[in-house]
Amino acid sequence: MWKRLLLALTTLFTAVGAAAQEGASAFNMTRGVTEISRDAFDMHMLLLWICVAIGVVVFGIMTWSLIRHRKSRGAKAAKFSENTAVEIIWTVIPVLILVGVAVPATAVLLKTNAAAPEPDVVVDVHGSQWKWEYVYPEENISFVSNLASASRDASQLNAEDNPADNPNYLLDVDNPLVVPTGKDVRLRITSDDVIHSWWVKELGFKRDAVPGQFNNADIRIDEPGTYRGQCAELCGSGHAYMPVVVEAVTPEAYEEWVAQKQQAAAKAAEQASAPYNFEVAMKQGKNVYESACASCHQTNGKGIEGTFPALEGGKITTGPVEGHMKIVIHGSEKNPVMQAYGDKLSNRELAAVITYERNAWSNDTGDLVTPQAVEAAR
Amino acid sequence: MSQTADSVVDHIEHEHSHHGPRKGLLRWLLTVNHKDVGTMYMVLALVALLVGGVMALVIRAELFQPGLQLTQPQFFNSLTTMHGLTMIFLAIMPGLTGLANWMVPLQVGADDMYWPRVNNWAFWMLPPAAIMLWIGFFMPQGAPGGGWTLYAPLSSTYAPPSIDWVIMAIHIMGISSILGALNIILTILKMRTKDMRLWDMPLFTWTWLITGFLLLLAMPVLAIAVTMLLTDRHLGTNFFEAAAGGDPVLFQHIFWFFGHPEVYIMILPAFGIVSEIVPAFSRKPLFGRTSMIWAVIAITFLSAIVWAHHMFTVGLPVEAQVLFMYTTMLIAIPTGIKIFNWVATMWRGSMTFEAPMLWALAFIFLFTIGGFSGLMLADVPADYQYHDTYFVVAHLHYVVVTGSLFAIIAGIYYWLPKWTGHMYNSALAKWHFWLSVISVNVTFFPMHFAGLAGMPRRIPDYPLQFMDFNMISTVGSFVFGLSQLLFIWLVIQTIRGGKKVGNRPWDGAKGLEWTLPSPPPYHTFTTPPSRQTVHEEGPHGYH
Numbered sequence: 001m002w003k004r005l006l007l008a009l010t011t012l013f014t015a016v017g018a019a020a021q022e023g024a025s026a027f028n029m030t031r032g033v034t035e036i037s038r039d040a041f042d043m044h045m046l047l048l049w050i051c052v053a054i055g056v057v058v059f060g061i062m063t064w065s066l067i068r069h070r071k072s073r074g075a076k077a078a079k080f081s082e083n084t085a086v087e088i089i090w091t092v093i094p095v096l097i098l099v100g101v102a103v104p105a106t107a108v109l110l111k112t113n114a115a116a117p118e119p120d121v122v123v124d125v126h127g128s129q130w131k132w133e134y135v136y137p138e139e140n141i142s143f144v145s146n147l148a149s150a151s152r153d154a155s156q157l158n159a160e161d162n163p164a165d166n167p168n169y170l171l172d173v174d175n176p177l178v179v180p181t182g183k184d185v186r187l188r189i190t191s192d193d194v195i196h197s198w199w200v201k202e203l204g205f206k207r208d209a210v211p212g213q214f215n216n217a218d219i220r221i222d223e224p225g226t227y228r229g230q231c232a233e234l235c236g237s238g239h240a241y242m243p244v245v246v247e248a249v250t251p252e253a254y255e256e257w258v259a260q261k262q263q264a265a266a267k268a269a270e271q272a273s274a275p276y277n278f279e280v281a282m283k284q285g286k287n288v289y290e291s292a293c294a295s296c297h298q299t300n301g302k303g304i305e306g307t308f309p310a311l312e313g314g315k316i317t318t319g320p321v322e323g324h325m326k327i328v329i330h331g332s333e334k335n336p337v338m339q340a341y342g343d344k345l346s347n348r349e350l351a352a353v354i355t356y357e358r359n360a361w362s363n364d365t366g367d368l369v370t371p372q373a374v375e376a377a378r
Numbered sequence: 379m380s381q382t383a384d385s386v387v388d389h390i391e392h393e394h395s396h397h398g399p400r401k402g403l404l405r406w407l408l409t410v411n412h413k414d415v416g417t418m419y420m421v422l423a424l425v426a427l428l429v430g431g432v433m434a435l436v437i438r439a440e441l442f443q444p445g446l447q448l449t450q451p452q453f454f455n456s457l458t459t460m461h462g463l464t465m466i467f468l469a470i471m472p473g474l475t476g477l478a479n480w481m482v483p484l485q486v487g488a489d490d491m492y493w494p495r496v497n498n499w500a501f502w503m504l505p506p507a508a509i510m511l512w513i514g515f516f517m518p519q520g521a522p523g524g525g526w527t528l529y530a531p532l533s534s535t536y537a538p539p540s541i542d543w544v545i546m547a548i549h550i551m552g553i554s555s556i557l558g559a560l561n562i563i564l565t566i567l568k569m570r571t572k573d574m575r576l577w578d579m580p581l582f583t584w585t586w587l588i589t590g591f592l593l594l595l596a597m598p599v600l601a602i603a604v605t606m607l608l609t610d611r612h613l614g615t616n617f618f619e620a621a622a623g624g625d626p627v628l629f630q631h632i633f634w635f636f637g638h639p640e641v642y643i644m645i646l647p648a649f650g651i652v653s654e655i656v657p658a659f660s661r662k663p664l665f666g667r668t669s670m671i672w673a674v675i676a677i678t679f680l681s682a683i684v685w686a687h688h689m690f691t692v693g694l695p696v697e698a699q700v701l702f703m704y705t706t707m708l709i710a711i712p713t714g715i716k717i718f719n720w721v722a723t724m725w726r727g728s729m730t731f732e733a734p735m736l737w738a739l740a741f742i743f744l745f746t747i748g749g750f751s752g753l754m755l756a757d758v759p760a761d762y763q764y765h766d767t768y769f770v771v772a773h774l775h776y777v778v779v780t781g782s783l784f785a786i787i788a789g790i791y792y793w794l795p796k797w798t799g800h801m802y803n804s805a806l807a808k809w810h811f812w813l814s815v816i817s818v819n820v821t822f823f824p825m826h827f828a829g830l831a832g833m834p835r836r837i838p839d840y841p842l843q844f845m846d847f848n849m850i851s852t853v854g855s856f857v858f859g860l861s862q863l864l865f866i867w868l869v870i871q872t873i874r875g876g877k878k879v880g881n882r883p884w885d886g887a888k889g890l891e892w893t894l895p896s897p898p899p900y901h902t903f904t905t906p907p908s909r910q911t912v913h914e915e916g917p918h919g920y921h
Contacts, residue, residue, distance in 0.1 A: 157449075
């Protein structure tokens with residue numbers, strides 16, 4: 001009997017042990033690529049082994065008792081119901097174990113929360129339904145990170161595309177967050193609407209994006225690579241569709257990327273100051289649409305039945321232009337998910353995106369909405 | 379109680395000839411009898427278990443494979459939200475209250491509850507509340523989808539109109555719980571037969587006494603939280619509106635000040651049930667009886683100072699995180715003591731494994747696994763990874779399903795012969811047990827792995843690497859769900875007939891309820907039990 005038990009236990013231990021050493025096992029937490037994530041992993045493994053050990057002892061004794069002390073084997077019930085020594089032992093041992101866990105946990109926790117003295121890069125992370133916006137205040141760069149269209153198309157109810165064809169299904173975005181390796185990067189995480197949570201498991205933490213407050217998180221990634229995560233706090237119907245993708249690149253590549261982004265921004269600014277006409281409006285409107293509107297109403301303007309209204313052939317987008325401007329500027333009275341974009345976009349951006357929505361796809365109103373008209377409708 | 383023996387006999391005969399139950403539906407509507415009210419609570423709990431269970435199965439069916447096959451995301455969120463609210467407030471809590479209604483008066487030798495009519499009201503508030511809770515599914519924009527935790531602002535300004543109905547339903551369920559708790563506390567303290575000392579009360583009654591006080595602490599706080607949501611929505615109070623100087627995190631503090639005691643409200647009476655069953659089928663007194671009671675009191679105290687462990691990622695100051703990590707870890711000590719005591723009760727006992735014992739044993743094994751993951755979650759640096767993933771989903775289902783629900787089922791198997799006077803089909807009970815205990819692990823154990831691999835909670839669709847875990851969980855959940863139909867069939871069968879049982883169908887069972895006939899007459903303990911009976915059925919009656 002003992003032999004069999006021992007054999008079963010050894011098999012179990014070697015299996016779990018092998019999985020633990022592998023680190024990146026599909027069954028276990030990742031070791032990740034930051035000091036924080038490695039500490040979290042070590043704490044996790046320490047706790048796991050303590051639980052396994054307690055479990056083996058407690059369940060072992062219990063199983064022994066279940067086998068030996070059964071009436072069918074002729075066991076006679078003892079009468080005892082107290083034993084002070086035993087009770088003291090099984091109170092003191094858990095206390096010691098807890099102290100043994102609490103000491104390293106406190107040390108790691110303090111270390112994890114310690115702020116880097118002078119971060120090399122600062123990024124403001126804004127969660128909003130259902131996308132992340134990354135703002136680099138010092139570099140003067142900002143962009144929106146939306147779920148990539150390949151995932152979006154395959155994620156619809158009864159979609160024609162098969163999710164299994166995309167290895168990064170629901171984990172790919174159009175514009176990832178780019179950070180340099182080996183540098184201290186401070187993320188200042190907040191939200192523009194409901195609570196979200198910014199999480200990449202390889203970085204070792206998640207931090208809630210709470211409206212009205214900035215939660216700082218300092219990261220330092222050693223290995224270049226692409227690290228993927230998802231929003232972790234329920235934030236409405238698009239909760240599953242706002243992944244977080246971080247590209248860690250060498251400092252040189254990072255500088256290059258910054259220069260590129262700045263150039264693109266300058267170009268966009270140029271476009272935005274070009275004389276306003278129908279063609280320019282449609283071009284600019286398409287850009288605004290894809291970063292601000294497409295996560296709900298979809299790139300093809302068809303929306304999602306029952307959740308997000310279709311803009312193609314929609315009542316508002318093909319009806320009177322006043323109503324269309326009103327809902328984009330002030331948001332929907334009936335449904336808070338349709339936010340007010342009056343504060344988020346300029347008159348010209350609003351005019352362009354409304355023009356785009358009224359003329360894209362099969363919509364063909366021919367309307368050109370001007371920034372002046374938007375200003376008047378505010 | 380000061381009546382002479384003769385007048386007591388007269389009284390009993392009077393009762394029997396004129397005060398049986400009413401006939402027909404009015405019996406149930408107007409009853410003030412604790413047994414009838416208890417039965418109604420149990421039926422409601424069973425109905426809610428089925429409704430919440432169907433929601434769970436739709437959720438699991440959608441998660442069977444990546445992509446959306448059945449539900450739109452908003453409807454999926456409504457399902458997860460309503461599944462949680464239904465199971466907590468309409469299945470588990472009424473299930474435990476039903477057991478208390480039936481058993482507390484019998485265990486303390488009282489002839490009914492302290493306020494019989496209030497007891498009737500407390501129950502009859504629940505069916506309308508249930509309708510108000512579920513009606514959102516038929517309203518424009520559907521039922522709320524912000525999670526059972528109702529976090530602001532997703533469940534205040536961003537919620538569909540049906541949230542107002544949910545808030546009112548929570549208010550009504552809260553009032554019902556408070557009345558129920560007061561009634562149970564008063565029954566125990568004021569109507570306990572005079573020969574039963576407080577410390578000699580059965581453990582189920584003890585845990586309910588403490589749970590009663592915990593309900594009085596927790597439910598008003600929930601009422602405050604949801605009222606603030608309501609006024610934010612309609613009166614412009616902006617408690618949780620960051621743009622107007624409010625703070626969404628404030629909601630979480632208030633909610634979890636209710637929410638953590640709430641999980642103990644669901645588990646303490648379960649501890650009580652298991653503490654009745656393990657000695658009965660080990661034929662040995664409960665080990666460390668006094669320490670069991672003190673452990674429950676300690677857990678209750680600690681439960682009120684751990685709430686922020688649900689909020690380690692919201693950006694609390696690091697000192698607060700350290701403090702709440704410590705208080706949370708401390709809970710492991712009294713909880714461990716309880717588990718050790720149960721094991722020590724079995725040690726050198728003379729055990730048999732009838733259905734109640736099987737479920738109690740499954741409870742001890744599986745609740746302990748839920749306790750282990752709880753200990754892991756308490757550790758903040760690791761929690762930064764676990765938080766809001768399927769690891770948490772696994773943890774909470776191990777404590778609520780294989781904890782609270784398994785204990786309720788164990789209690790029903792333990793007391794059903796007493797209630798009905800019939801022994802159930804034990805072969806069917808074994809099938810129900812083994813199918814359930816295997817499938818529940820197939821359902822929830824893989825969720826630990828899904829969570830560690832990085833799957834967030836509350837998502838209708840997921841990346842490909844989580845597919846295998848989800849497929850296994852879904853298969854398990856359907857077997858678990860369907861197995862419960864066996865249970866319903868078994869209960870109906872037992873109510874309708876079966877082998878007659880005597881006063882004490884379990885030879886090792888102790889307690890005043892086992893001195894009564896099975897089924898007990900409509901009115902019991904109109905004559906208080908004798909001092910000797912109380913002594914023999916109490917903890918000192920083993921020698």
